[in-house]
Amino acid sequence: MNTENVVKHLRVLWRTDRIIADIRLRHLLVGLGLRAFAALIAAFGLLMLELSAYFALVQIWSAIAAAAVLGAINFAIAAVLFIVAGRPPSGRDIELANEIHGSSIEGLQVEARAFQTQLTGAVNHPLSTIVPVLVPLIAIIVKNMRKTPRESAADVTPEARP
Numbered sequence: 001m002n003t004e005n006v007v008k009h010l011r012v013l014w015r016t017d018r019i020i021a022d023i024r025l026r027h028l029l030v031g032l033g034l035r036a037f038a039a040l041i042a043a044f045g046l047l048m049l050e051l052s053a054y055f056a057l058v059q060i061w062s063a064i065a066a067a068a069v070l071g072a073i074n075f076a077i078a079a080v081l082f083i084v085a086g087r088p089p090s091g092r093d094i095e096l097a098n099e100i101h102g103s104s105i106e107g108l109q110v111e112a113r114a115f116q117t118q119l120t121g122a123v124n125h126p127l128s129t130i131v132p133v134l135v136p137l138i139a140i141i142v143k144n145m146r147k148t149p150r151e152s153a154a155d156v157t158p159e160a161r162p
Contacts, residue, residue, distance in 0.1 A: 045074030
């Protein structure tokens with residue numbers, strides 16, 4: 001298990017989660033704004049339909065038709081805005097962020113499996129984890145043991161000559 005890879009994957013995961021949340025929040029805010037605007041237009045449409053009902057009682061056909069048509073157009077505009085606001089976020093940004101998010105999750109899973117394998121191997125065979133450390137250590141000790149008698153002989157020889 002490489003801790004640098006784990007940290008790298010966690011950073012990528014954090015960043016992509018922030019990007020995904022930002023994209024979704026922007027989409028939510030735009031959709032909310034469009035829905036509020038559509039609700040306002042629908043309210044005006046309802047007002048126009050009520051106004052047309054009033055004109056129906058007061059006069060016949062001239063102002064009524066204009067108010068009814070205007071109300072129907074307002075409702076049509078509101079319906080189009082609701083449809084546009086309800087679309088899912090499209091674009092390459094969210095697709096790329098989701099792809100990077102998935103790859104960082106896969107990387108973390110690989111690192112976790114490697115750590116689990118190392119841990120299982122250390123529990124099942126404790127010597128297998130110590131041997132890679134002991135072999136170089138034993139080689140260094142043997143080399144120092146061989147070196148010591150030679151150095152001591154070399155140190156004794158120059159002192160005996162004078």
